[in-house]
Amino acid sequence: MTKRTEVAKLAGVSEATVSRVLSGTGPIKEATRLKVLEAADALGYVPSDIARQFAKKRSGNLGVVLPFMPNVPLFSTFYFSQLLGGIGLAAGERGLNLLLIFRQPGDASPYAGLFRSRKADACIVLGSSGIPGEREALMELETAGYPYAVAGQRFEGLEHRTADGDHAAGSRQTVAHLHGLGCRSIAFVGGPAQYSNSGDRYAGYVEGLEQADLPLSPHIVLEGKYSRKSGLALASRVEELLRSGQADSVYAGNDRMAIGIMQGLLEKGIQAGRDYALAGYDGSDGASMTSPQLTSVAVPFDEVGRQAALRAIGEAEGGIAPSHELMLATRLAARDSTLLYRPGRP
Amino acid sequence: MTKRTEVAKLAGVSEATVSRVLSGTGPIKEATRLKVLEAADALGYVPSDIARQFAKKRSGNLGVVLPFMPNVPLFSTFYFSQLLGGIGLAAGERGLNLLLIFRQPGDASPYAGLFRSRKADACIVLGSSGIPGEREALMELETAGYPYAVAGQRFEGLEHRTADGDHAAGSRQTVAHLHGLGCRSIAFVGGPAQYSNSGDRYAGYVEGLEQADLPLSPHIVLEGKYSRKSGLALASRVEELLRSGQADSVYAGNDRMAIGIMQGLLEKGIQAGRDYALAGYDGSDGASMTSPQLTSVAVPFDEVGRQAALRAIGEAEGGIAPSHELMLATRLAARDSTLLYRPGRP
DNA sequence: TGAAAAAATGTACACGCGTACATGAGTATA
DNA sequence: TATACTCATGTACGCGTGTACATTTTTTCA
Numbered sequence: 166m167t168k169r170t171e172v173a174k175l176a177g178v179s180e181a182t183v184s185r186v187l188s189g190t191g192p193i194k195e196a197t198r199l200k201v202l203e204a205a206d207a208l209g210y211v212p213s214d215i216a217r218q219f220a221k222k223r224s225g226n227l228g229v230v231l232p233f234m235p236n237v238p239l240f241s242t243f244y245f246s247q248l249l250g251g252i253g254l255a256a257g258e259r260g261l262n263l264l265l266i267f268r269q270p271g272d273a274s275p276y277a278g279l280f281r282s283r284k285a286d287a288c289i290v291l292g293s294s295g296i297p298g299e300r301e302a303l304m305e306l307e308t309a310g311y312p313y314a315v316a317g318q319r320f321e322g323l324e325h326r327t328a329d330g331d332h333a334a335g336s337r338q339t340v341a342h343l344h345g346l347g348c349r350s351i352a353f354v355g356g357p358a359q360y361s362n363s364g365d366r367y368a369g370y371v372e373g374l375e376q377a378d379l380p381l382s383p384h385i386v387l388e389g390k391y392s393r394k395s396g397l398a399l400a401s402r403v404e405e406l407l408r409s410g411q412a413d414s415v416y417a418g419n420d421r422m423a424i425g426i427m428q429g430l431l432e433k434g435i436q437a438g439r440d441y442a443l444a445g446y447d448g449s450d451g452a453s454m455t456s457p458q459l460t461s462v463a464v465p466f467d468e469v470g471r472q473a474a475l476r477a478i479g480e481a482e483g484g485i486a487p488s489h490e491l492m493l494a495t496r497l498a499a500r501d502s503t504l505l506y507r508p509g510r511p
Numbered sequence: 512m513t514k515r516t517e518v519a520k521l522a523g524v525s526e527a528t529v530s531r532v533l534s535g536t537g538p539i540k541e542a543t544r545l546k547v548l549e550a551a552d553a554l555g556y557v558p559s560d561i562a563r564q565f566a567k568k569r570s571g572n573l574g575v576v577l578p579f580m581p582n583v584p585l586f587s588t589f590y591f592s593q594l595l596g597g598i599g600l601a602a603g604e605r606g607l608n609l610l611l612i613f614r615q616p617g618d619a620s621p622y623a624g625l626f627r628s629r630k631a632d633a634c635i636v637l638g639s640s641g642i643p644g645e646r647e648a649l650m651e652l653e654t655a656g657y658p659y660a661v662a663g664q665r666f667e668g669l670e671h672r673t674a675d676g677d678h679a680a681g682s683r684q685t686v687a688h689l690h691g692l693g694c695r696s697i698a699f700v701g702g703p704a705q706y707s708n709s710g711d712r713y714a715g716y717v718e719g720l721e722q723a724d725l726p727l728s729p730h731i732v733l734e735g736k737y738s739r740k741s742g743l744a745l746a747s748r749v750e751e752l753l754r755s756g757q758a759d760s761v762y763a764g765n766d767r768m769a770i771g772i773m774q775g776l777l778e779k780g781i782q783a784g785r786d787y788a789l790a791g792y793d794g795s796d797g798a799s800m801t802s803p804q805l806t807s808v809a810v811p812f813d814e815v816g817r818q819a820a821l822r823a824i825g826e827a828e829g830g831i832a833p834s835h836e837l838m839l840a841t842r843l844a845a846r847d848s849t850l851l852y853r854p855g856r857p
Numbered sequence: 858t859g860a861a862a863a864a865a866t867g868t869a870c871a872c873g874c875g876t877a878c879a880t881g882a883g884t885a886t887a
Numbered sequence: 888t889a890t891a892c893t894c895a896t897g898t899a900c901g902c903g904t905g906t907a908c909a910t911t912t913t914t915t916c917a
Contacts, residue, residue, distance in 0.1 A: 166627075168903065179867045184905060191906090192864055211627035216903035219565035220872060226610070233603070246592055253613060257579070262630070263611035264572070267603055281557035284608070393800070424800050431802060453739070454770050454800050456777060514873065525897045530875060537876090538894055562873035566902060 167208045176204035187212055226264040227256045227474060228285030230275050232292040233267035243420070243449030244466055245291065248316055251470030252289055259478050261286070276302045280311040287312040287481035289473055294318060294359040312480035314473040317466075319361040319490070328473035328491040330464035332362050332446075335495035336369025336416070337376065339444050339462055342497055343414050344377040347508035348442055352385040352412035354399060354422055366418050366446065385412045389422045396425020404433055407441050413508055414442035420449040420461055427455060427502070438505035448498055457501030464495050513554045522550035533558055572610040573602045573820060574631030576621050578638040579613035589766070589795030590812055591637065594662055597816030598635055605824050607632070622648045626657045633658040633827035635819055640664060640705040658826035660819040663812075665707040665836070674819035674837040676810035678708050678792075681841035682715025682762070683722065685790050685808055688843055689760050690723040693854035694788055698731040698758035700745060700768055712764050712792065731758045735768045742771020750779055753787050759854055760788035766795040766807055773801060773848070784851035794844055803847030810841050 173180045178197060185191040186201040204210075218224050229252055231245070256263050264285050268275050279285050288306075293299055293315060300320045306313050307323060319327050343351050353370045356363035367386075374381050385406055389395035396417065403426055406412040417423035423445030427437045437443040438457040445452055448463025469491075476487050519526045524543060531537040532547040550556075564570050575598055577591070602609050610631050614621050625631050634652075639645055639661060646666045652659050653669060665673050689697050699716045702709040713732075720727050731752055735741035742763065749772055752758040763769035769791030773783045783789040784803040791798055794809025815837075822833050 170903090180904090181868075181906080182866060184903095185866085188905075191866090194865060197865080209627075211624065213903060214628035214630045215561075215564050215568065215570055216629075217905080218561045219874090219902085220904040220906085222561065222872070224561055253611060257613050265599060265609035265611060267599060278557065281555075282560035283562075284560045393796075428800075428802070450739070451797060451800050454774075454797050456774070456802050516873090526874090527876080527898075528896060530873095531896085534875075537896090540895060543895080559873060563875080565872085565904090566874040566876085568902070 166213075167210045169210070169212070171208055172201065172204045172210050175208060176201045188217075222283065223286050224264075224283055225261055226285045227252070227261040227478060228264045228266055228279045228288035230266045230268050230279070230288060230290050233269055243447055243451065244317070247466035248291055248470035251467035251472075252316075252474040254467070255471040255474035255478065259475075259482075261478065276313075277305045277309060277311070280306070280309070287314075287474075287477035289313065289470070289477055290315045291317065294357075295320075295361060296359055312477050312486070314477040314487075316469055316473040317360075317362060319365075324490040325487050328469050328476065329362065329365075329493070330466065330469055330495050331492045332365035332464070332495070333369035333372065335446065335462035335464065335497070336366045337373040338495065338497040339416050339446070339460075340370055340373025340377060340379075342460070342499060343416065343442055343444060343503060344373075344379065346414075346442060346503060346506060348414040348506075349379065349508070350382070350385060350410075350412045350414070351379070352387065352403065352406050352415045354387045354389050354396070354403075354415060354417040354426065356389060356391045356418040356422075358388070363418060370416065382411070389418070389425075391419050391422060393421045393425040393428075396422035396427075397429045398425075400426055400429020400433070404430060404435060407435060412441075414444070414503070414506070416444045416446075418446055420445035420447045420452045420459060423459055423461070423502075424451060424455055427459070437502040442503040442506035442508075444503055448496075452498070452500070455502070457505060460500045460503040461498050462495050463498050465493050469493055512559075513556045515556070515558070517554055518547065518550045518556050521554060522547045534563075568629065569632050570610075570629055571607055572631045573598070573605075573607040573824060574610045574612055574625045574634035576612045576614050576625070576634060576636050576639075579615055589793055589797065590663070593812035594637055594816035597813035597818075598662075598820040600813070601817045601820035601824065605821075605828075607824065622659075623651045623655060623657070626652070626655070633660075633820075633823035635659065635816070635823055636661045637663065640703075641666075641707060642705055658823045658832070660823040660833075662815055662819040663706075663708060665711075670836040671833050674815050674822065675708065675711075675839070676812065676815060676841050677838045678711035678810070678841070679715035679718065681792065681808035681810065681843070682712045683719040684841065684843040685762050685792070685806075686716055686719025686723060686725075688806070688845060689762065689788055689790060689849060690719075690725065692760075692788060692849060692852060694760040694852075695725065695854070696728070696731060696756075696758045696760070697725070698733065698749065698752050698761045700733045700735050700742070700749075700761060700763040700772065702735060702737045702764040702768075704734070709764060716762065728757070735764070735771075737765050737768060739767045739771040739774075742768035742773075743775045744771075746772055746775020746779070750776060750781060753781060758787075760790070760849070760852070762790045762792075764792055766791035766793045766798045766805060769805055769807070769848075770797060770801055773805070783848045788849040788852035788854075790849055794842075798844070798846070801848070803851060806846045806849040807844050808841050809844050811839050815839055 169180045169183050173183045183201050186198050253263055266275050279288050315327050317329050355367050387399055389399055445459045445461040448461045452459040452461040472491055480486055515526045515529050519529045529547050532544050599609055612621050625634050661673050663675050701713050733745055735745055791805045791807040794807045798805040798807040818837055826832050
């Protein structure tokens with residue numbers, strides 16, 4: 166590996182000048198600049214990023230902490246992949262690389278350790294949940310003053326670190342949409358309670374019912390696991406609700422569960438859009454793959470990720486910590502799974 | 512930030528001893544070890560990874576070069592997300608972090624630059640294609656002796672660097688399956704020619720026809736772009752082939768295109784599994800979301816990614832370069848989009 | 858034209874770790 | 888008990904940059 170010394174010698178200048186030319190700092194006479202560049206090129210010299218990082222005490226990495234879930238194709242979930250895409254975009258814009266860290270469930274050490282070991286200059290936490298210890302681990306970052314952001318999960322007292330979609334609003338939009346179609350009893354299939362966005366969606370559902378002047382019936386509120394499988398598993402209970410007339414429509418907390426429900430009911434001869442209205446959530450690509458296509462709430466998860474990253478990076482580069490929660494607008498994408506439904510049919 | 516000096520002083524030992532204890536090298540008396548650990552703990556000392564990397568001249572990162580495609584939700588494509596998941600798994604197993612590098616189309620510089628700047632110890636190239644310059648850029652890695660692996664694309668002379676599914680076999684399986692159902696004219700919808708796996712799938716299609724003793728008709732071979740949209744766009748041409756009796760079944764080069772075709776034809780009242788047999792490729796989760804569910808070839812992309820990563824990492828850690836191409840077995844997942852089809856119906 | 862100011866370059870060292878080598882403390886062998 | 892040997896620890900330095908400060912060169916301005 167050629168190093169700075171050789172370039173300096175060949176160009177007939179000092180090492181400091183080489184450094185200045187190649188890092189673009191300090192005033193340099195154009196002639197010297199060219200000499201140095203030529204010498205560097207001739208020798209195939211590229212500064213060692215490792216040494217640079219060491220000298221500047223900055224890694225140039227944006228850490229992204231992801232939950233490690235065996236048997237779960239994490240990246241293929243629309244939610245994570247979109248977030249990650251947006252984060253990658255922001256990192257690219259600011260000249261940072263993305264450092265992916267997989268976190269074992271329950272092991273919160275990566276958070277502060279990431280900074281203490283100087284592996285990353287800023288960090289984004291994805292897929293965190295309300296399990297014990299999680300909040301404490303983040304609070305450690307907070308008190309230590311490390312620049313970070315949480316995407317997709319709210320923590321009490323740390324709201325200003327959060328970026329997410331406005332899920333309550335998304336839920337209200339969905340309920341209003343179903344109500345507008347004539348639905349009068351909307352079953353809700355929520356996600357695990359440990360995720361704050363599950364609660365947000367439920368809260369929006371309740372608010373939406375209120376605004377539509379519909380009663381809230383706890384027995385038509387179910388809970389799944391955000392997976393297609395869990396939707397499938399709930400299909401028979403949903404079937405009961407529909408057959409008994411307790412519900413004429415279903416609003417599922419994400420598209421995967423909605424698709425599972427759609428499939429499970431189809432096996433029993435009950436078609437979404439014909440026999441009941443079905444809405445999902447996330448606006449994933451899967452929603453356009455079903456027949457009928459699935460009504461869903463489009464959440465700009467990529468932008469959520471991007472904004473979260475920009476905040477953390479900005480803080481790392483000397484800015485100040487954000488003071489308020491970031492909540493991005495959602496948009497209802499109405500499709501045939503609800504649009505085709507005509508209430509009042511048997 | 513507390514550093515080694517302070518720990519050494521508090522523990523009453525030399526800095527070298529602290530280093531040895533915390534990096535687990537060299538023989539250490541148990542008593543000293545505990546003293547040092549206690550002191551480090553008391554001071555909250557964590558060695559700087561940056562300095563470690565600098566001293567050892569190893570970054571501890573596995574670089575993953577991805578194509579940057581604006582407007583394409585890269586991570587949510589089954590193909591990439593599975594590959595990435597497998598790579599992440601391998602990296603975790605070997606104690607490396609994943610460094611994601613987005614490559615601008617046509618800019619091959621990240622490849623060798625990644626090593627010259629010492630950002631990564633080994634690297635995996637994803638989503639590369641046969642465009643000019645690509646092969647040369649990889650050859651540069653080859654001649655420089657950098658440890659790398661290519662997942663999902665073959666290059667002449669660099670086959671030993673490749674890991675991929677056995678797509679030709681997957682295609683043969685599909686054709687045999689359709690033939691077994693009674694299909695006699697199988698249309699093929701391939702992907703862009705710049706990807707070697709497009710060619711592999713086509714080759715397998717041709718071989719499968721031969722083995723089934725079916726003729727190869729160039730006019731029932733189409734080309735899409737691996738996107739659902741491109742499948743939709745081809746639907747009318749496929750319709751013609753089906754209506755005219757030139758084809759009784761369709762084999763698409765990936766699931767997304769197959770789903771697009773399925774949807775496009777459904778709008779025209781032509782149902783997969785009823786009016787024609789339809790098979791996709793990849794074994795993506797989307798294939799189970801359609802109705803009827805889509806027959807597809809399951810490719811262990813996660814294992815492809817994992818194996819590619821293990822090879823590159825192994826080489827970086829002193830092993831030797833692999834000598835042969837790695838090709839993983841595929842498995843046909845037959846579902847209703849073909850199983851329900853009964854040839855001979857109008 | 859000469860001094861002062863500005864621009865360009867050189868000198869010297871810190872950054873925080875790993876580790877080769879030197880050294881000291883035990884321990885088995887004769 | 889002297890010797891050789893092993894184990895445990897200390898000393899000293901390199902890794903390749905960035906950059907504060909010193910120094911030299913060029914420009915400015917009266």
